[in-house]
Amino acid sequence: MGSALGSPENPLRVAVVGAGPSGFYAAEALLHSGKNVVVDMFERLPVPFGLVRYGVAPDHPKIRNVIKIYEKIAEIPGFSFLGNVTVGRDISVAELKNFYDAVLLTCGAQSDRRLGIPGEDLPGSHTATEFVAWYNGHPDFRAREFDLSGRAAVVVGQGNVAADVCRILCKTPDELKNTDIAACALEALAESKIQEVHMIGRRGPVQAAFTPVEIREFGELADCDPVVNPQELALNPASRIELESAQELRYKKNIEILQKFAAAGPSGKRKKFFVHFLKSPVALVGKGKVEKVVLEKNELIGDPGRQSARGTGQKEELDCGLFFRSVGYRGVPMGGVPFDERRGVISNREGRVAQGEQIVPGLYVAGWIKRGPTGVIGTNKPDSEETARHILEDISGLTPCPQPETGLLLDRLKKKNIRAVSFADWKKIDAAEIRRGAAAGKPREKFVVVADMLDALGQPSFSKGNKF
Numbered sequence: 474m475g476s477a478l479g480s481p482e483n484p485l486r487v488a489v490v491g492a493g494p495s496g497f498y499a500a501e502a503l504l505h506s507g508k509n510v511v512v513d514m515f516e517r518l519p520v521p522f523g524l525v526r527y528g529v530a531p532d533h534p535k536i537r538n539v540i541k542i543y544e545k546i547a548e549i550p551g552f553s554f555l556g557n558v559t560v561g562r563d564i565s566v567a568e569l570k571n572f573y574d575a576v577l578l579t580c581g582a583q584s585d586r587r588l589g590i591p592g593e594d595l596p597g598s599h600t601a602t603e604f605v606a607w608y609n610g611h612p613d614f615r616a617r618e619f620d621l622s623g624r625a626a627v628v629v630g631q632g633n634v635a636a637d638v639c640r641i642l643c644k645t646p647d648e649l650k651n652t653d654i655a656a657c658a659l660e661a662l663a664e665s666k667i668q669e670v671h672m673i674g675r676r677g678p679v680q681a682a683f684t685p686v687e688i689r690e691f692g693e694l695a696d697c698d699p700v701v702n703p704q705e706l707a708l709n710p711a712s713r714i715e716l717e718s719a720q721e722l723r724y725k726k727n728i729e730i731l732q733k734f735a736a737a738g739p740s741g742k743r744k745k746f747f748v749h750f751l752k753s754p755v756a757l758v759g760k761g762k763v764e765k766v767v768l769e770k771n772e773l774i775g776d777p778g779r780q781s782a783r784g785t786g787q788k789e790e791l792d793c794g795l796f797f798r799s800v801g802y803r804g805v806p807m808g809g810v811p812f813d814e815r816r817g818v819i820s821n822r823e824g825r826v827a828q829g830e831q832i833v834p835g836l837y838v839a840g841w842i843k844r845g846p847t848g849v850i851g852t853n854k855p856d857s858e859e860t861a862r863h864i865l866e867d868i869s870g871l872t873p874c875p876q877p878e879t880g881l882l883l884d885r886l887k888k889k890n891i892r893a894v895s896f897a898d899w900k901k902i903d904a905a906e907i908r909r910g911a912a913a914g915k916p917r918e919k920f921v922v923v924a925d926m927l928d929a930l931g932q933p934s935f936s937k938g939n940k941f
């Protein structure tokens with residue numbers, strides 16, 4: 474019998490699928506566990522960092538500083554990055570099990586929820602996900618077009634993603650030009666004719682999901698005034714209880730900021746950012762494209778902390794040529810892996826993938842695909858640590874993989890003409906992007922085409938026998 478997995482002679486081999494925050498935090502927890510662990514991190518794009526690169530708004534660069542932590546994690550002995558490899562297409566989860574003792578899926582929530590209203594698929598109606606990925610230069614979304622020629626845009630949802638989308642639409646080109654926003658997006662936004670951006674919340678101001686820092690920024694924009702109708706800030710008794718008993722300060726701060734906006738009124742800037750409460754879109758209307766949204770006025774029902782929106786039947790219409798739904802992300806099923814359709818996550822128990830009552834041996838999840846699309850980047854750290862702990866607890870029961878060699882896996886990928894990208898390769902792409910950006914006074918100009926990312930590399934650095 475061979476030595477135990479995780480012993481000095483026999484590393485525990487873990488494939489992490491997805492190179493976003495939860496993948497990196499899980500890798501760190503495993504590699505610092507005191508056991509002998511090898512982590513190979515797979516990513517379908519040649520570049521790492523997932524939503525930190527493609528989800529965080531370009532005008533919020535400080536949030537991206539967390540990348541420095543991930544770069545340090547990538548230096549821990551035992552870690553390898555295998556970019557440009559799509560698990561589920563280039564190699565299946567079942568095949569990965571030939572090469573790894575455990576497979577940990579950290580592929581995030583790649584889709585979005587729908588509203589289920591008539592007209593939702595009219596041209597001019599989009600998801601926030603598409604817009605965010607477009608302005609962040611995601612290769613899959615670089616060719617998207619958004620009609621910015623109308624006067625008004627409507628964004629449904631009041632989370633921080635909705636706030637990001639509204640802010641990008643409200644900013645001037647000067648406020649964006651020195652960020653790492655994709656060049657094609659900056660160009661299109663510079664021509665934007667949008668003068669009104671409406672953010673629609675189905676519930677009241679106490680229930681808004683945005684955070685104070687994000688909403689406060691709308692009072693500091695160069696050429697846009699926030700507009701809040703004071704009547705919509707009136708609270709029902711249950712909301713007053715919610716506000717008074719809230720443990721987190723953010724609810725009170727949100728209300729204070731909104732009250733300030735309402736009291737100040739517009740100051741004459743060219744654009745207006747309207748925040749609406751207690752309204753739901755019930756239809757999108759237009760001849761061949763979105764021309765207006767029909768909103769229904771809501772009232773809140775239920776106990777404090779559990780209030781939901783109920784339509785009153787009272788309708789109003791808002792002209793708009795551009796409509797975004799920003800009502801939360803949703804996970805995407807992966808071939809052969811049990812999926813909870815209702816929650817949009819991979820079925821799991823504290824990170825152990827579960828099929829009904831049965832735990833699926835050797836298969837784990839962390840991050841949004843485990844718990845749903847909630848929390849800030851840092852929320853993923855304890856979440857990933859929990860899953861890493863369970864992998865290590867299970868170590869003696871794991872079936873050792875038959876081919877414990879990354880080189881064999883790379884050979885197989887090479888035969889399929891797939892060029893895996895190492896972390897050293899990524900650093901070359903990184904340097905090339907920074908050089909491209911410098912000329913335009915930007916921190917970087919991202920490559921928006923995968924082939925261009927690969928062209929920025931010299932010879933492949935992965936070969937059998939090399940350190941990965």
Ligand code: NAP
Nearest residue numbers: 630631632633634635675676682799800801802847848849
């Ligand atoms: P979110 O915070 O969950 O917000 C979703 C919003 O959609 C809520 O206002 C929700 O209202 C609304 N909604 C859901 N279903 C709806 C429907 N059928 N009709 C109308 N409205 C509906 O989600 P998110 O904005 O996508 O953000 C995801 C996570 O990323 C959050 O944890 C967020 O804080 C984080 N994030 C953080 C930052 C940052 O720190 N700067 C930036 C971006 C994202 P109800 O409350 O009524 O359900």
